[in-house]
Amino acid sequence: MELIGDNDPIFSMARMRQFLAxxxxLLENQVPWIVLERLFNLIVDLTDNNANAVLIELVKVFVDMNLGIELPSVHPPIQEIKHILDLIRKLLVSSIEAGEDPTEWTPLPSATSLVEAGVKIIRKGESKSFLDIKFDNGVLEIPQLKIEETTESFFRNIISFEQCYPNCKPRFTSYAILLDNLINTVKDVDILCENKIIKNWLNPEDAVPFFNKLYYNIGVIEIYYQSLCKEVNEYYNRRWPRWRAMLVRNYFNTPWAILSTAAAIILLILSFVQTWYTIYRK
Incomplete structure (x- = not known):
C-alpha cells in the first residue's frame, strides 16, 4: 500500500518541506510535547520509552534535512521537553560545557579588528553545537553555522522563547549578540566565510543586517560568553600581537613582499658593515 497518493496536496507541492519546517x-505553532507523544504512540507499536526516543530521532533528522542544523546525540530528560522548539534548543545547549553564569556584557571587537590585532579566527572542527565558541592564546575557535532561508526564523523564535519562558537561560540570545559584535561590515562576513565559519547562502550584503537584527528590540541584562570576551579583549589590547600582525600584513603577505623585505634587510646590514669597516680602518 502506497502511503503517499499521486495527487497528495502536501507532498506534490514544491518546497512543501521547507514550508513545514x-x-x-514558529513559537506560536508549538504543540505540547506530551500531545506529540500520545499521537506518535497511536501510530507505532513501541513501549513508551522507545517511542519517545524514536520521536526525538525523527525530529533530529527532520531538522537536519530541512533546517541544515545537525543536532547532537544528547537527550535531555523526556519529562523536561516542552515542545519541538524546546527540544532543539536543549539538544544544542546540553552539548556544550556549563560554563559561567551570565553577567553584564563587554562588547567584542569586529572580526576585521580582531584579525588586524593578531587574533586568528578559525573554524572549530567536530563540535557538537555551533554555540561552543572558545578562545585560547590568540585563537578564536567558532563552529560552523549554515545560513539558509529558514535560519533567521529559527533564531528569532528560539530567542523569543528564551525571552518569554521563565528561568530560560539566554544562550541563543548571547550567541546572537556575540555574532552581531563580530559582524559589522561585508569584510567581516568575508573573513568568517573564508575560514568556513559561516556557510552563507545569502549575499554578503544581506548577511550583515541578518546578524545585526537577530535580537532587535529585545531587552538583555545578563549574557553568556563574558569570560571569553574578557580574554579576547585583553589579547586585543596587547601591543605585540598587533605589531606582529601588522608586520606580516604589510611586509610578508606575498612572496614578492618577503623577497623585497629580505633584500632591504640585507642591504641595510651590508651598509652597516661597510660603514663600520670604514670607521674601523681610520
Whole structure:
C-alpha cells in the first residue's frame, strides 16, 4: 500500500518541506510535547520509552534535512521537553560545557579588528553545537553555522522563547549578540566565510543586517560568553600581537613582499658593515 497518493496536496507541492519546517519552528505553532507523544504512540507499536526516543530521532533528522542544523546525540530528560522548539534548543545547549553564569556584557571587537590585532579566527572542527565558541592564546575557535532561508526564523523564535519562558537561560540570545559584535561590515562576513565559519547562502550584503537584527528590540541584562570576551579583549589590547600582525600584513603577505623585505634587510646590514669597516680602518 502506497502511503503517499499521486495527487497528495502536501507532498506534490514544491518546497512543501521547507514550508513545514518554517511552520514547525514558529513559537506560536508549538504543540505540547506530551500531545506529540500520545499521537506518535497511536501510530507505532513501541513501549513508551522507545517511542519517545524514536520521536526525538525523527525530529533530529527532520531538522537536519530541512533546517541544515545537525543536532547532537544528547537527550535531555523526556519529562523536561516542552515542545519541538524546546527540544532543539536543549539538544544544542546540553552539548556544550556549563560554563559561567551570565553577567553584564563587554562588547567584542569586529572580526576585521580582531584579525588586524593578531587574533586568528578559525573554524572549530567536530563540535557538537555551533554555540561552543572558545578562545585560547590568540585563537578564536567558532563552529560552523549554515545560513539558509529558514535560519533567521529559527533564531528569532528560539530567542523569543528564551525571552518569554521563565528561568530560560539566554544562550541563543548571547550567541546572537556575540555574532552581531563580530559582524559589522561585508569584510567581516568575508573573513568568517573564508575560514568556513559561516556557510552563507545569502549575499554578503544581506548577511550583515541578518546578524545585526537577530535580537532587535529585545531587552538583555545578563549574557553568556563574558569570560571569553574578557580574554579576547585583553589579547586585543596587547601591543605585540598587533605589531606582529601588522608586520606580516604589510611586509610578508606575498612572496614578492618577503623577497623585497629580505633584500632591504640585507642591504641595510651590508651598509652597516661597510660603514663600520670604514670607521674601523681610520
Amino acid at each position: 518554517h511552520d514547525l519552528i
